[in-house]
Amino acid sequence: MTFIKPLNHHPKLEKNNLGLTRRDYEGAVSSLCAGCGHDSISASIIESCFKLNIESYKVAKLSGIGCSSKAPAYFLDQSHGFNSVHGRMPSVATGASCANRDLLYLGVSGDGDSASIGIGQFIHAIRRQVNMVYIIENNGTYGLTKGQFSATNDLDSKNKYGDDNLFKPIDLATMAIQLGATYVARSFSGDREQLIPLIMGAMQHKGFALLDIISPCVTFNNHASSTKSYDYIREHNEAVGKTDFVPIGEEIKTSYEEGTSVEINLHDGSKLSLEKTDKNFDPCDAGKSLNYIREKEKEGKVLTGLLYVDSKSKDLIETLNMTETPLSQLHQDLICPGSDVLNLINKDLS
Amino acid sequence: MHNLKKIESISAVNDFVIKFANVNGSGSASANQMFAKAMFRMGIPVSPKNIFPSNIQGLPTWFEVRVNENGYLGSRGGVDIAVAMNPQSYSKDVEEISPGGFLLYDSTWKRNFNRDDITIIEIPFTQLCVDSFKNPKQRALFKNIAYVGALSALLEIEYKVLETLISEQFEKKPSLIEPNLKALNLGRDYVIENLSFPIGITVSRSDKLENKILITGNEAAGLGAVYGGATFCSWYPITPSTSLAEGFEKYAKKYRIEKETGKNLFASVQAEDELAAIGMAIGANWNGARAFTATSGPGISLMSEFLGLAYFAEIPLVLFNVQRGGPSTGMPTRTQQSDILACAYASHGDTKHILLFPSDPKECFDFAAKAFDLADQLQTPVFVVSDLDMGMNDWVCDKFEWDDKYTFNKGKVLSKDDLDEMENYGRYLDVDNDGICYRTYPGTHPEKGAFFTRGTSHDEFARYTEDGDINAATLTRLMKKFRTASEIVPEPVIEINGENSCGVIFYGSTSPAIQEAKDLLKEKGINIDLMQIRSFPFNLDVWEFIANHDRIYVVEQNRDSQMRTLIMAEGGISPEILRPLVHFTGDPIQASFIVNKISEREVNYKSHINAKKR
Numbered sequence: 001m002t003f004i005k006p007l008n009h010h011p012k013l014e015k016n017n018l019g020l021t022r023r024d025y026e027g028a029v030s031s032l033c034a035g036c037g038h039d040s041i042s043a044s045i046i047e048s049c050f051k052l053n054i055e056s057y058k059v060a061k062l063s064g065i066g067c068s069s070k071a072p073a074y075f076l077d078q079s080h081g082f083n084s085v086h087g088r089m090p091s092v093a094t095g096a097s098c099a100n101r102d103l104l105y106l107g108v109s110g111d112g113d114s115a116s117i118g119i120g121q122f123i124h125a126i127r128r129q130v131n132m133v134y135i136i137e138n139n140g141t142y143g144l145t146k147g148q149f150s151a152t153n154d155l156d157s158k159n160k161y162g163d164d165n166l167f168k169p170i171d172l173a174t175m176a177i178q179l180g181a182t183y184v185a186r187s188f189s190g191d192r193e194q195l196i197p198l199i200m201g202a203m204q205h206k207g208f209a210l211l212d213i214i215s216p217c218v219t220f221n222n223h224a225s226s227t228k229s230y231d232y233i234r235e236h237n238e239a240v241g242k243t244d245f246v247p248i249g250e251e252i253k254t255s256y257e258e259g260t261s262v263e264i265n266l267h268d269g270s271k272l273s274l275e276k277t278d279k280n281f282d283p284c285d286a287g288k289s290l291n292y293i294r295e296k297e298k299e300g301k302v303l304t305g306l307l308y309v310d311s312k313s314k315d316l317i318e319t320l321n322m323t324e325t326p327l328s329q330l331h332q333d334l335i336c337p338g339s340d341v342l343n344l345i346n347k348d349l350s
Numbered sequence: 351m352h353n354l355k356k357i358e359s360i361s362a363v364n365d366f367v368i369k370f371a372n373v374n375g376s377g378s379a380s381a382n383q384m385f386a387k388a389m390f391r392m393g394i395p396v397s398p399k400n401i402f403p404s405n406i407q408g409l410p411t412w413f414e415v416r417v418n419e420n421g422y423l424g425s426r427g428g429v430d431i432a433v434a435m436n437p438q439s440y441s442k443d444v445e446e447i448s449p450g451g452f453l454l455y456d457s458t459w460k461r462n463f464n465r466d467d468i469t470i471i472e473i474p475f476t477q478l479c480v481d482s483f484k485n486p487k488q489r490a491l492f493k494n495i496a497y498v499g500a501l502s503a504l505l506e507i508e509y510k511v512l513e514t515l516i517s518e519q520f521e522k523k524p525s526l527i528e529p530n531l532k533a534l535n536l537g538r539d540y541v542i543e544n545l546s547f548p549i550g551i552t553v554s555r556s557d558k559l560e561n562k563i564l565i566t567g568n569e570a571a572g573l574g575a576v577y578g579g580a581t582f583c584s585w586y587p588i589t590p591s592t593s594l595a596e597g598f599e600k601y602a603k604k605y606r607i608e609k610e611t612g613k614n615l616f617a618s619v620q621a622e623d624e625l626a627a628i629g630m631a632i633g634a635n636w637n638g639a640r641a642f643t644a645t646s647g648p649g650i651s652l653m654s655e656f657l658g659l660a661y662f663a664e665i666p667l668v669l670f671n672v673q674r675g676g677p678s679t680g681m682p683t684r685t686q687q688s689d690i691l692a693c694a695y696a697s698h699g700d701t702k703h704i705l706l707f708p709s710d711p712k713e714c715f716d717f718a719a720k721a722f723d724l725a726d727q728l729q730t731p732v733f734v735v736s737d738l739d740m741g742m743n744d745w746v747c748d749k750f751e752w753d754d755k756y757t758f759n760k761g762k763v764l765s766k767d768d769l770d771e772m773e774n775y776g777r778y779l780d781v782d783n784d785g786i787c788y789r790t791y792p793g794t795h796p797e798k799g800a801f802f803t804r805g806t807s808h809d810e811f812a813r814y815t816e817d818g819d820i821n822a823a824t825l826t827r828l829m830k831k832f833r834t835a836s837e838i839v840p841e842p843v844i845e846i847n848g849e850n851s852c853g854v855i856f857y858g859s860t861s862p863a864i865q866e867a868k869d870l871l872k873e874k875g876i877n878i879d880l881m882q883i884r885s886f887p888f889n890l891d892v893w894e895f896i897a898n899h900d901r902i903y904v905v906e907q908n909r910d911s912q913m914r915t916l917i918m919a920e921g922g923i924s925p926e927i928l929r930p931l932v933h934f935t936g937d938p939i940q941a942s943f944i945v946n947k948i949s950e951r952e953v954n955y956k957s958h959i960n961a962k963k964r
Contacts, residue, residue, distance in 0.1 A: 327581040
């Protein structure tokens with residue numbers, strides 16, 4: 001079921017530095033339900049790429065299985081996409097990123113994909129510091145199979161049919177901080193203003209960047225007794241502050257009161273600035289951040305925004321001491337040792 | 351040395367089986383390997399086999415070495431000389447010795463063995479080492495070198511050869527050369543001073559190993575992957591495949607370092623499990639690097655879902671399956687050929703995969719390198735299927751060869767320029783009518799060539815579709831591709847030995863036993879025609895051989911005669927023509943087993959034919 005969008009653009013559409021419009025970053029027409037949070041996230045990804053002047057063909061979109069994993073078809077048409085198997089996107093992304101270090105890897109997953117069937121791969125991709133943006137479109141439910149609980153659903157939150165969820169949730173964001181992810185943010189699909197700078201920051205970050213985005217399922221998990229509904233999140237969402245993405249060469253203009261703002265230098269020279277709502281919060285200290293998230297959790301709040309960042313750590317490519325040239329582009333002369341070497345090896349073996 | 355005069359000892363030159371019985375983790379492996387390598391260096395065909403438990407330390411382990419001037423290097427059975435260094439297994443080890451054979455044991459603690467038909471050689475190895483070495487660790491370790499020293503006198507192994515092997519082994523730790531030589535001499539001198547020697551079994555320099563090397567199949571395959579251009583390896587430790595990934599790393603670290611920067615021209619990732627291992631290899635191949643994974647039976651089960659994806663989405667992949675004893679965890683340290691069907695049809699839905707069956711380390715090297723071309727050409731997983739016997743034991747094989755003029759065949763991949771000239775690119779358009787379509791790597795062209803790789807049903811432009819006819823067309827095209835594959839995979843090796851002979855089909859590590867069985871059967875007046883299958887899908891030569899024989903024994907190391915099933919299923923061959931000849935104890939098949947089975951049935955066959963004639 002793929003609909004073709006009309007090709008003609010309005011001539012006055014805004015263009016970025018590459019001369020591209022937002023339309024150039026779109027994908028196929030979404031087949032998700034009307035009002036699905038995932039479509040808002042796709043729109044924010046498109047906006048982020050547009051603003052960052054990203055060349056689509058230098059992005060690889062990867063996903064697993066589920067509603068969220070369909071989403072990569074709905075943005076960046078000129079990017080290669082890979083819809084892999086359930087819960088296994090992290091391994092495919094790991095191999096892909098080792099093969100060609102020059103591309104931007106954008107993984108899109110869901111709570112079923114990452115918190116259940118693929119939790120092992122999720123954990124190990126973080127542990128290895130795969131250089132990628134990992135978006136979890138978190139709706140607390142299995143949409144494609146019609147509304148079973150997922151492992152991120154809150155205890156006692158009810159499903160659409162009125163059943164209680166009997167188990168405590170897995171918080172992928174705090175888990176990621178504990179495992180050493182170097183960029184961890186939580187956001188809400190309905191808050192584009194917060195989400196877009198966070199995605200842009202993640203894209204410019206070197207190392208594993210996790211975005212746990214609460215993305216309500218309008219069909220199966222948007223009822224009054226759900227803790228992943230639009231209404232619930234709007235009501236309980238508490239942001240750590242306001243994040244701004246500052247492109248390379250631009251200065252942060254606003255000056256904040258001492259201790260209320262943090263400036264983070266990203267790998268490519270761009271910056272993130274965070275205007276904090278609470279002086280005690282420090283996104284550069286994993287331990288403090290975890291405590292702060294827990295405190296807010298006890299207050300019944302869902303803490304969103306940039307939760308943790310470390311912009312200086314090594315990624316997998318560095319750890320493996322890989323050559324600057326993508327492995328996929330190494331010429332045969334460099335990688336095949338040839339007959340003279342083989343004769344020496346033969347000698348050693350005889 | 352008592353009993354010597356009463357019994358009729360085995361007398362042989364360059365033709366015997368010696369079995370070392372040790373305790374796992376006691377450091378015996380390098381001494382045993384030195385013994386085998388000494389035979390090799392003296393130009394005598396040799397086949398060492400490590401028979402080890404799934405254990406790190408403490409359990410019995412054996413090292414069986416067959417020495418055979420004629421080059422028969424399959425497992426023989428029977429033990430002519432036992433070097434019994436493990437009291438735990440004395441009773442079994444002594445019982446196994448053939449009448450007229452020899453037992454060498456550590457007589458620091460004397461024993462009675464109740465065998466009056468063998469020669470018992472007593473050397474107090476522990477006592478000798480305690481007297482000569484102060485360090486307790488060395489005292490234990492050097493017993494091993496000491497028995498090699500004793501054997502050098504008893505069997506007339508050239509001392510110079512052993513001396514050279516020791517200095518080579520400790521080239522990087524020269525301080526260890528002297529104590530090792532001391533230990534060697536300890537055993538050797540004890541024999542010279544106290545016992546009569548040589549015994550009836552001796553070795554003598556030969557010239558049978560020109561242009562031969564001694565290497566394990568796994569190391570050969572790892573080296574083959576380096577030569578085949580693999581730049582990415584992802585793997586999960588599993589016996590008996592681990593040493594393959596380690597072999598790749600060993601050679602990559604030596605020959606794949608960028609001179610100017612010291613950086614790696616490869617990456618090897620130890621994955622968290624087999625699912626991740628294959629996922630990474632698929633991701634890397636999708637992105638244009640040559641990548642592989644190595645595993646064994648349980649890993650194949652775990653990788654099956656991804657194998658279906660790679661098959662259906664048409665992503666190249668090289669997978670080494672070093673088979674072990676199954677089912678389930680089975681016998682992790684024993685050998686079988688029992689994953690044939692699991693590999694051929696791995697994954698749900700209609701799937702078929704390319705399999706290559708190397709029969710010695712030389713073919714492990716060749717097929718490893720070739721597998722990357724085939725995977726790229728055919729855009730599908732290619733399995734190199736070996737086994738523990740070949741993978742982990744040193745085998746004598748021909749020297750490796752490489753043609754520097756040869757260039758990698760990366761298959762149908764479109765460049766930016768190619769795309770510029772195209773109007774309408776479709777990832778799954780069968781432009782050349784051979785079932786193989788054109789790939790693009792991510793990052794090739796700013797506006798053209800992008801597509802969505804998916805495991806869901808898709809049309810020729812890689813778009814999702816639920817149209818049954820389109821999906822059926824895709825499956826049909828994949829079959830066309832499979833037929834194309836049968837034309838480019840390695841052909842069988844066929845040997846015709848007479849008229850009206852029976853046929854024998856075999857593959858992989860049974861090759862040495864088959865070659866020996868052929869000669870033994872010939873002595874009995876039975877000629878067999880041989881076909882060594884080297885790949886799946888089967889090509890025309892395979893069907894022709896089958897068509898030309900009315901009875902064919904299919905020799906393999908699994909219970910269910912899986913290759914036979916595969917042949918019957920793929921070629922519609924009558925079960926009466928293909929006769930199972932199976933061996934599945936986990937020990938390598940022996941020529942005598944094959945000879946007995948075939949001669950028994952051939953006699954029946956001939957009397958049946960004669961009865962018909964009457």
